[in-house]
Amino acid sequence: xxxxxxISDIPVxxxxxxxxxxxxxxxxxxxxxxxxxTLGPSLGGLRMWPYATEDEALFDVKRLSRGMTFKSAxxxxxxxxxxxxxxxxxxxxxxxxxxLAMGRFVDALGGKYITAEDVNxxxxxxxxxxxxxxxxxxxxxxxxxxxxPSPYTAYGVFLGLRAALKWRFGSDGCKGRTVAIQGxxxxxSALARRLVEAGARVHAADKNQDRVAWLQGLGVLPATEHEIxxxxxxxxxxxxxxxxxxxxxxxxxxxxxxxGGANNLLLEPRHGKLLAxxxxxxxxxxxxxxxxxxxVSVEFHPGGYDEKVALAKIERIPQALEExxxxxxxxxxxxxxxxxxxxxxxxADARGAKKAASCSVPPKGKGGGG
Numbered sequence: 001x002x003x004x005x006x007i008s009d010i011p012v013x014x015x016x017x018x019x020x021x022x023x024x025x026x027x028x029x030x031x032x033x034x035x036x037x038t039l040g041p042s043l044g045g046l047r048m049w050p051y052a053t054e055d056e057a058l059f060d061v062k063r064l065s066r067g068m069t070f071k072s073a074x075x076x077x078x079x080x081x082x083x084x085x086x087x088x089x090x091x092x093x094x095x096x097x098x099x100l101a102m103g104r105f106v107d108a109l110g111g112k113y114i115t116a117e118d119v120n121x122x123x124x125x126x127x128x129x130x131x132x133x134x135x136x137x138x139x140x141x142x143x144x145x146x147x148x149p150s151p152y153t154a155y156g157v158f159l160g161l162r163a164a165l166k167w168r169f170g171s172d173g174c175k176g177r178t179v180a181i182q183g184x185x186x187x188x189s190a191l192a193r194r195l196v197e198a199g200a201r202v203h204a205a206d207k208n209q210d211r212v213a214w215l216q217g218l219g220v221l222p223a224t225e226h227e228i229x230x231x232x233x234x235x236x237x238x239x240x241x242x243x244x245x246x247x248x249x250x251x252x253x254x255x256x257x258x259x260g261g262a263n264n265l266l267l268e269p270r271h272g273k274l275l276a277x278x279x280x281x282x283x284x285x286x287x288x289x290x291x292x293x294x295x296v297s298v299e300f301h302p303g304g305y306d307e308k309v310a311l312a313k314i315e316r317i318p319q320a321l322e323e324x325x326x327x328x329x330x331x332x333x334x335x336x337x338x339x340x341x342x343x344x345x346x347x348a349d350a351r352g353a354k355k356a357a358s359c360s361v362p363p364k365g366k367g368g369g370g
Contacts, residue, residue, distance in 0.1 A: 005104050012062065016042075017112065020054075021105035026097035029088065030105060031057055032113050033065035035081040038351045041111060042082030043137065043296070044068040045118025046102065046129070049241075050089040061085045063242065063264045068293070070343035071286035074320060075313070077297035082113040090120040099125050103132025111135055116149065116296055119185070119241070123148050137296045146305045149292030153261055154190035156291025156317045160283050161195075161235055161259040163318035167325055168257055168281050169234075175199030178233040180223065180255065183240025184211035187261040187289075191239060192220050203228060206240070235259055242285075243267040250274045259283035272336030276328075284339035287320055 004025040012018040017034045031054070034042045044065055051057040061083050069081025086102060088094070106115050106129065116138040117123055123140060130136045130143075139145030161179070166172035177200045181188050184206035195202050196219045203221045205228035206212050212222045223231065229249055236255035238244050242264030250271060258265070258280055265285045266272055275282045295310040327338040 003104060005101055005108070007105065007108055010058065012058075015062065015065070017109075018058075018062070019105075019109065021102070021108075023098075023101040023105075026095065026101040027088070027093055028086065028098050028101040028105070029054070030084060030086045030102055031061045032084045032105065032109065033061040033082060034109075034113050035062075035065040035083075036069040036347060037080035037112070038347050038354065039069075039073060040077075040079040041114055042068070042080040043072070043114040043116060043293070044081060044083035046084045046086065046115045046121045046126070047118040048086040048088060048090045048094065048120040051085070051087045054087065057085050057087050060242075067263050067286045069347065070340065071290050071293055072297070073343040073346040074287055074339065075290040075294050075297075077290075077293055078300065079293070079297055083118075084113065084115055086121075094120075094125070096128055099128040100132050103129040103136075106135050107133035109135075116292075137299050141305075144304070146295050146299050146307075146310065148186070149295050150186035151190050152295035152310065152314060153289050153292035154187045154194065155311075156294070156314045157187065157191050157237070157239075157259065157261045157288055158194045158198075159315060160288035160317050160321050161191075161237065161257075163321050164235065164257045164259045164281055164283050167322065173199075177201070177235065179203070179235045179237055180228050180231050180233040181205070181220075182225075182228045182236070182238045182244065182260070183262065184208070184215055185239065188237075188239030189215060191237060191261060193218055196220060203231060203233070230254060238262045238265055245271050245275065247271075247274075250278065250280075253278070253280060255280060257281045257283070259288055260285070261289045263289065266336060269336065269340070272334035275336075276334040281325070282335045283321055284324060284336050286343075287324060287339055288317060290314075290317060 005023045008020050010018040019032050021030045064083035072079040114135045162172035181204040184204045203223045205223040205225050230252045232254040235257045238260035245265050246267040291314045294313045298310040299305045324338045328335040
């Protein structure tokens with residue numbers, strides 16, 4: 001079969017490589033962004049979304065890949081940051097041929113980018129991708145993978161949310177607390193279940209009404225997409241897409257805490273200050289939602305994947321958040337800025353160490369004798 005995949009680079013300052021992949025035969029239109037590999041190979045999920053334009057997709061994949069660099073840095077996963085997006089409506093355009101073409105696209109990057117599950121891409125879809133490339137993680141346990149990362153992301157968010165409650169109210173107890181969850185997908189629904197079991201009053205909204213209807217059976221209260229953004233609550237937990245916190249939504253929030261599973265919640269960095277100005281405690285997204293990437297990163301351990309190791313690492317998320325909130329308080333900066341500074345410092349220190357190590361290696365034939 002003739003491969004019709006066409007690959008071209010998109011110049012983007014500050015990113016190691018951003019690449020467009022188009023396959024006319026399968027209908028694939030995708031972008032892979034490799035932000036930084038200082039700490040290790042770039043790893044990030046494969047998202048499928050009906051972006052209106054390629055510019056919109058490029059904006060999203062750049063933000064997501066940068067977020068993955070920072071997420072892995074703060075979580076000490078030993079990985080760099082990357083992301084991939086497929087332009088298309090999953091209800092209309094998803095196919096075996098499309099994911100096989102995506103696998104060839106990933107493979108053509110020679111390991112520079114490793115892919116995983118994300119919005120509208122399931123573990124079953126990754127199994128198809130795996131037929132065309134070995135650069136895939138998060139496959140089923142029976143295939144040597146760590147499985148779907150979503151439950152681990154939700155677990156980390158639940159622990160981080162409790163840490164936020166303790167920081168704000170003095171107790172991490174969920175009983176009697178009200179949580180508004182935006183997005184009832186894999187992460188949002190798993191988070192809702194844990195919160196209900198812990199005694200919280202949980203409201204949820206999602207574009208897919210079937211998801212909300214299913215959660216009602218667990219005791220979750222349905223809400224509209226507008227209501228979920230404006231209702232009085234202790235915690236607003238965004239678990240859908242990013243950029244939900246902006247000039248329009250922040251002034252209307254009636255939450256004391258923002259702690260959710262979505263990536264890139266702030267439309268712009270300055271929106272972290274807007275939250276702080278309103279005395280809303282923010283759990284930086286790439287710190288609280290790192291459970292999934294932490295779980296997947298354990299696949300790279302010498303002995304292979306071990307769930308006990310993964311859970312122990314995920315259970316450090318509350319400590320990481322408390323450290324950031326302490327820095328935020330001491331330096332009088334928003335928690336989002338504290339997180340960015342920490343991540344940037346970790347990457348910069350690693351880059352400096354690599355440079356120093358390369359400079360200290362003597363030329364061949366000189367030094368090192370004995």
